[in-house]
Amino acid sequence: MAILALALLGACKREVRELRPDPPVAAALGGVAALPVGIGGRPPEVYFALGKPYRTNAYQLSEGKRLYAWFGCAECHGQGEGTARGPALLDGWWNYGPAMETIYLSLRDGRPGGMPAFHTRLTEDQLWQLAGYVQQLGAYSGGAAAPGRSDEPPVRPAENRAPARFAPLEP
Amino acid sequence: MNGAAQSALAPGGAEAAAILSLFWPVTALLGAIWLAVLLVLALGLWRRPGAAPRRAGLAVGAATAGTVLVVIGLTLASYLVTRPLSAAAEAPLVVQVQGRQWWWQVTYPAEGDAPGFTTANELRLPLGRPVRLELAAADVIHSFWVPNLAGKQDMIPGRDNALLLTPRQAGIFRAQCAEFCGMQHARMALPVVVQPAAEFARWRAGQAAPAAAEALAVAGRQVFESRQCSACHTVRGSEAAGSTGPDLTHLASRETLGAGLLPMTRGALAAWTADPQTLKPGNNMPLVPLTADELQALTEFLALLR
Numbered sequence: 418m419a420i421l422a423l424a425l426l427g428a429c430k431r432e433v434r435e436l437r438p439d440p441p442v443a444a445a446l447g448g449v450a451a452l453p454v455g456i457g458g459r460p461p462e463v464y465f466a467l468g469k470p471y472r473t474n475a476y477q478l479s480e481g482k483r484l485y486a487w488f489g490c491a492e493c494h495g496q497g498e499g500t501a502r503g504p505a506l507l508d509g510w511w512n513y514g515p516a517m518e519t520i521y522l523s524l525r526d527g528r529p530g531g532m533p534a535f536h537t538r539l540t541e542d543q544l545w546q547l548a549g550y551v552q553q554l555g556a557y558s559g560g561a562a563a564p565g566r567s568d569e570p571p572v573r574p575a576e577n578r579a580p581a582r583f584a585p586l587e588p
Numbered sequence: 589m590n591g592a593a594q595s596a597l598a599p600g601g602a603e604a605a606a607i608l609s610l611f612w613p614v615t616a617l618l619g620a621i622w623l624a625v626l627l628v629l630a631l632g633l634w635r636r637p638g639a640a641p642r643r644a645g646l647a648v649g650a651a652t653a654g655t656v657l658v659v660i661g662l663t664l665a666s667y668l669v670t671r672p673l674s675a676a677a678e679a680p681l682v683v684q685v686q687g688r689q690w691w692w693q694v695t696y697p698a699e700g701d702a703p704g705f706t707t708a709n710e711l712r713l714p715l716g717r718p719v720r721l722e723l724a725a726a727d728v729i730h731s732f733w734v735p736n737l738a739g740k741q742d743m744i745p746g747r748d749n750a751l752l753l754t755p756r757q758a759g760i761f762r763a764q765c766a767e768f769c770g771m772q773h774a775r776m777a778l779p780v781v782v783q784p785a786a787e788f789a790r791w792r793a794g795q796a797a798p799a800a801a802e803a804l805a806v807a808g809r810q811v812f813e814s815r816q817c818s819a820c821h822t823v824r825g826s827e828a829a830g831s832t833g834p835d836l837t838h839l840a841s842r843e844t845l846g847a848g849l850l851p852m853t854r855g856a857l858a859a860w861t862a863d864p865q866t867l868k869p870g871n872n873m874p875l876v877p878l879t880a881d882e883l884q885a886l887t888e889f890l891a892l893l894r
Binding site: 434436437438440443444483487488537538539540541542543568 | 816832866872874
């Protein structure tokens, strides 16, 4: 019984909150190798060395969710369902593919058709936080980590519910 | 703000004085009752064993009657003292204070000839004039409390609360968020500066004006506008018009930096700009990578925002 209790206690692990990536680490996060078409590529090595926190850590995802609200993403993408100005993020159809580094590049450099570049407004780690949140919004498989819940009445499934699993076969 | 007063026992306003006039009699009365109870308990413990039990009917009756009287009396006193505190004053100065994680947005609406403006992390009030603070919250529940001036009032998202107070003493009083609101709840303070009406009017006119021309002329302005700073902060008179962070138009005129965290000095400005996450971990300002030259220029710009 005591051993069981100890084992349970050992399972209590607080979510790591990385508040301040060291400046060299943050700078290295920008080293994405992109294919000439701007779709796909390779994330920087430091992204793997950190353990891909931007997709698996609840704090990083929550920060991404805050940035989504603060930087006006909802103006064009709504709560992920899309509007007349911008495409949906929930439907599983990614104009430039679902890869993390591609979403990062879309955010950093913008895309033709109205998507603005955010590299002067967000820091490197914030770009990755937002990319992680956006990827999870329209993920094909559910995640173990989820950002904080919304205060507004829900208009879409929770972020870790993988809505894109039911994506239609035609866009 | 070290040394700024924060005590409910040294009232600098009419409301705090009223609450204090209730506090001492209640404390004295309840203290006396506590002593009497302990005395009776001690007598009961020291009674010789085997002594014949006395009839307790009279004592129990008296104690019950006394309790009822004391409760009714204190309820009445509390009602009479606190009821006038929420009575509407005539022509109060209206100030909107919004609690945010972890700072305060302060908005003075236009009043007569005086234009309205938004500032942050400092509340200035004229001496002797009733003030109506309209309290709101942007994210989670906060609570506004200047012990020297009035009681505390919660700031609840989606709900409009108000607090009336009348400062009777000039000086700097410290307000503190009084409802746990996250990682930096402890470092969510607000200097409340009470000053004579003429000084307040001068301050108000200065705050409503755009940023100082000498600040807008230095090179640091370009750093501020072109880097991440301008995405969240506003400096009126420049291109920076972000709205998610504190308005910095007259940053250097404030007593403190970072919601009561540091005294407003050029060194503190540089330290905060260089690494806000070490000084106030978890706050929503990211570490923006700057070169030494950029940091110098930016600090010069910020220090000129008087």
